[in-house]
Amino acid sequence: MRPDALAQVLRQLQATIGDSDDPAILSGLAEGDDAAVVEVPSGGKIILTLDFFPPIVDDPCTFGKIAAANALSDVFAMGGTPVAALNICCFPPCLDTDIIASIIRGGAEKVKESGGMLVGGHTIEDDVPKYGLSVMGFSADGKIWEKKGASAGDAVILTKPLGTGIITTASKAGLVDALTFQLACESMAMLNKRAMETLRPFEPSACTDVTGFGLVGHALEICSRSSVAMEIDFKTLPFIGTAPNLAEEWLFPAGTNSNRHTYEKSVNFSPKIEEHMIALCNTPETSGGLLACVSSSCSAALLEEFRIQGIPAWQIGKVISGVPFLFFI
Structure with a gap:
């Protein structure tokens, strides 16, 4: 829906x-x-x-x-x-x-x-x-990660690249190269178990996963539940294979427009970001990565631990004070 x-x-x-x-x-x-x-x-x-x-x-x-x-x-x-x-x-x-x-x-x-x-x-x-x-x-210990709890200054971490939605849609028309499709399948089939286990000692203040509402929608859920705003550094966003090229061809699933219509009043994209990439940030993902907020004081150590464990992870932005809103810079 x-x-x-x-x-x-x-x-x-x-x-x-x-x-x-x-x-x-x-x-x-x-x-x-x-x-x-x-x-x-x-x-x-x-x-x-x-x-x-x-x-x-x-x-x-x-x-x-x-x-x-x-x-x-x-x-x-x-x-x-x-x-x-x-x-x-x-x-x-x-x-x-x-x-x-x-x-x-x-x-x-x-x-x-x-x-x-x-x-x-x-x-x-x-x-x-x-x-x-x-x-x-x-x-067992009763500790639950919720979407609420993020605080201004927290680092925003993403543990899988984006693009599964547009890749699987374009693949139905035979428009995806074999390597990109393979990478997308591997990403979707990869459990978030090891990412969660690596994240746990760093006690995230808020967490969710990126699925049907796209990066924009799920980031806004954290903002709304935590009563904060979020700043996403667009150039740090990871994408699977040729997903940006498929976006340029406008091969989006129907959910992209639905998401964009729903969230457009709560997000601002820098004028430097191209229209097709804005759409890609709103595109539904399947079995996406964790989107977690952690204290900035431990974000570097967390990313290093992800690197050691061989788990993909990127710091894509930070939490800032303000009404629930999303800024892509």
């Missing part, structure tokens, strides 16, 4: 169910974080999320891996560890069972890699194949 349409639906749902009076519900619909959080008597916290979508690549196993990595990402974005996952399977009755098995196998491999256990699932018949996971994660 478009971000503005989703927000309208959720407001109506919130009006229907009201605020939870259960003190164990720490993050639900009202909070708008990446996953729901429920406190358990031990002091730990359960993290609950789900995600599924139709194929964005042709190879069944790769699709399964990407869909699973995308669903698991919300747990990592909140600093948690996956415990159990359930398959969400929507497949046409005519679809070859070997293809279905390959999709599910790809998902199972990623759940296992995450440290969690695939414990079941549910299937329905659907004209368009769809696959994903419902995931339960856990935070």
Whole structure:
């Protein structure tokens, strides 16, 4: 759904169910974080999320891996560890069972890699194949990363390059070179687990992952929840392969315009930034990286640790004082 349409639906749902009076519900619909959080008597916290979508690549196993990595990402974005996952399977009755098995196998491999256990699932018949996971994660020490908490002066860190949305869209028309497509698939299938584990000792003040609302939308979520503004240094943004060239050809998915329309009043781009690159910053991502705010006093050490661990990471900006707003300079 478009971000503005989703927000309208959720407001109506919130009006229907009201605020939870259960003190164990720490993050639900009202909070708008990446996953729901429920406190358990031990002091730990359960993290609950789900995600599924139709194929964005042709190879069944790769699709399964990407869909699973995308669903698991919300747990990592909140600093948690996956415990159990359930398959969400929507497949046409005519679809070859070997293809279905390959999709599910790809998902199972990623759940296992995450440290969690695939414990079941549910299937329905659907004209368009769809696959994903419902995931339960856990935070044993009770520390949860939310979108709120960023403070002026914090460094803004991104752990995957951008461009998956435009690359997968253009690939359907055969307009993407093999290397760029391979890099995009590898990025989407890569779990945010190691990035989260590297980030944890540096105690991020706010965190989310970059997915359907694009870099602009997810950065603005942190700004809104934290009551701060953010300055993004455009020249530091990493892109996958030829994604900027595809943007110049204007090969964007439909979600780009929806995102741009939703967020345009809360973002300002330097006049030096070309129109197609503005659109690319608004383009939906699939299984994108973590977007985290950390104290500027430790950002250099964090980036060095990412380098040592062989994990991609970039400092792309800083948090500044002000009403929730995004500046691309």
